Amino acid sequence: MTAQVQSQTHYDVIVVGSGAGAMTSAVFLADHGFSVLIVEKSDKYGGTSAISGGGIWIPNNHYFAKLNGNDTYATALRYLQAAAGEHVDETRLRTYLDNAPKMIEELAQTSRVRYAVAAKYPDYYPHLPGALPGGRTLDPEFFDTSLLGDELDNLRKPSPSTLLMGCIAWTARDAHKVMARGFGWRLLIMGLMLRYKLDFKWRRKSKIDRRASLGSSLVASLRRSLMDRNVPLWLNTDFAGLLTKDGRVSGVSVRRNGAEVQLHARHGVILASGGFEQNQALREKYLPQPTRMAWSATPPGNNTGAALEAGLAQGAATALMDWAWWAPTIAVPGEEKPRGIFAERAFPGAIVVNSLGRRFVNEAAPYLEFVDAMYRDNGLTGGKSVPAWVIFDGHFRFNYAMGPLMPGQIMPDSRLRKEWLNTLYWKDDTLAGLARQIGVDAAGLEATVVKVNEYARTGKDPDFGRGGNVFDRYYGDSNIKPNPCLAPLRKGAYYAMRLDAGDIGTKGGLLTNEHAQVVREDGAAIAGLYAIGNCSASVMGTSYPGAGGTLGPAMTFAYVAANHLASQR
Incomplete structure (x- = not known):
């Protein structure tokens, strides 16, 4: 990154956070012709997305349709209404179902991101009307991390639990076959291990597989897509608050290299920096007791609720604050x-x-x-x-x-x-x-x-x-x-x-409308401010309809926010 870019302080849009939602928004914004900056507080990019399974729950997706899958908008809406309807405005549910298939199809056409159907991965509530026994969850394909060059060093490393033997990449489809001890599971393991061992050149460089899978694949492919578009991503840049001008959000204040820096956004700011699960005081305030941030499966020191507190300072409404994406x-x-x-x-x-x-x-x-x-x-x-x-x-x-x-x-x-x-x-x-x-x-x-x-x-x-x-x-x-x-x-x-009563992120946060704009208690949008992912209140309400029910909405509302910003230009 050049010194000129490093010192630039004015952009069209600034995105806070570097997980899947954040980077997806930047990809689409860049394709709309916006100048975009991503700021990340950690010394690694990818956030919780990088250590996740990387799956996305996308009803009526084009991948499943190509396999002659049987899904419809009406069927998916019936399922979401049964799972989450009483806790979420139906307009947001419909926005999700309208845009999720478009988002992933456009991303597949214009970026390095590739998915495959997890055809046998059922929805989480098979007893509800509209549930399917498979096809809505998409699983990332492998991605060659050598394409990242030096940026590979800045990628948040996958959790050992997501790698075979702690070092070999496998897809969720592979893992299922092995864990369920399906036909040929031993041969599958042998094949994965052999491919890993025969990659002699890469073995001299790293013990971790050249191929990324799961969340690591998703984040790596998004980062490469941003590199293709020359979108800057600043690490070690801690979000400190929002700037306002003439009644609208106009930028962010960050701490960088020991100094406070003001960064200006001509069109808007997208908060995509995760929830508040790594903030014990906020956990004590909002979540069921007992609660410990040490029980969370998310990276320590991140997801401390900075976006939530910044939004509250602007008068934002919140929802679902007593819920998390629970996981033992x-x-x-x-x-x-x-x-x-x-x-x-x-x-x-x-x-x-x-x-x-x-x-x-x-x-x-x-x-x-x-x-x-x-x-x-x-x-x-x-x-x-x-x-x-x-x-x-x-x-x-x-x-x-x-x-x-x-x-x-x-x-x-x-x-x-x-x-x-x-x-x-x-x-x-x-x-x-x-x-x-x-x-x-x-x-x-x-x-x-x-x-x-x-x-x-x-x-x-x-x-x-x-x-x-x-x-x-x-x-x-x-x-x-x-x-x-x-x-x-x-x-x-x-x-x-x-x-322990752990989590993979908090579920509650800033309340948004169907355009991913943060709203006040009266429903009025805060001009220039958007929120996606776990810093926003989940469109899934208190439910978890299927694998990828976190990343799917984060990436979909990233797409929605980018399109809305483009329409307002």
Whole structure:
């Protein structure tokens, strides 16, 4: 980046944040002929998007249509109305459905971003009208990170949990096949490992796969698209507040190189800097208790609510402030942030209990609903469900992963880090002994296991219906009968791991209209101010309709904001 660009202080539009929504808005703004600057407080770009699965939930998308998929606007609207309708203005829902397919089709035509249909990934609420058993979630294709040149060094590294063996890229479709132990899963792993090992030139440079996948692929392809358009992205530039002139937002104040700098935006500012999950004071103010930013799976030091506070200072309205994109997390000693536990809860032979030793939720439920159930049960039991405990036996340990514990057939206990015992996982030859170690009622746990073992025999879970729908079964073991999500716990040793009430971002934030403009309590738009992604109140309300329900709206309303700015020029 030249000194001239570094010192420039006037742009058409300034975008705060560098996640998928932020960069998508910049791509479309540049294509509309705007001069754009992206400012990012961290020394890495990509935000939470870079460590995510990268999936986007796009009903009625052109990828699915090319596969003769059966989806319609009316079907998707019926589903969204059932899932989120009472918490979200229908105009915003319709805006999303109108623009999401257009956004991804245009992005595919004009940028480096490439997706494929996750044809078997079902919507999260299969019992609601309009739900589909697959086709609405799109999974990023691989992206060659060598195309980034020196900018690769500034890309936020993917979480180890999103890479095979902590270093090999795989798509969500690959991961599903392996986790569900579908036909040919071993050959798939061997092929991925062989391709990785044979990339000799890249191995001399990095242990991380040349190919990016999941969120890393999405962010890398967007960054390359911005490089194609010569859009500047300033790192280590901390957003400090909004500038106003003549009743409209006219720029931002940032801290850069130890000094405060004013940056001016001729047409508007787009806030896309994430939620407030890494701000303990704001968590205490808004979210259910107990709450800890240390439980969040997002990068520490980022997503501190700066955009929220700046919008509030301008009189912005807010919504959904007591909600997050909940996901149970496991803290791994030595890692900067906890790992979200998404798929493993569905594997047969693991159960989740509170400190009374009782189950309180369908373990295979969507992650938002899972943590919501943790909090509800915590209230009913007087604080017995936060944290919760995932319990499994030796058979599960040998065959399946749980967080950083790879299957024992690949990573036996003898190869685990010694410091993980009694910090990451607990182990005992008996259930009673395990219960004593973790402070769980032994009689309650024993009784629960007896019940679950009978449920595994019959294939029916009368308590919570685990394995009773297509979403539950997506990550179940297809080889287990009669229920791919249920197996008995009978073989010692027994294991336990702590589950915290974590998140992958907050859900509430600045309220916006159908143009992604931030609005006041009376519904009037704050001129020149837009918000997208997790710093805005989710168009999904309190629901999570499908995988990619965070990034899909962030990128769609980025497109909406860019188009609205272009229409106002």
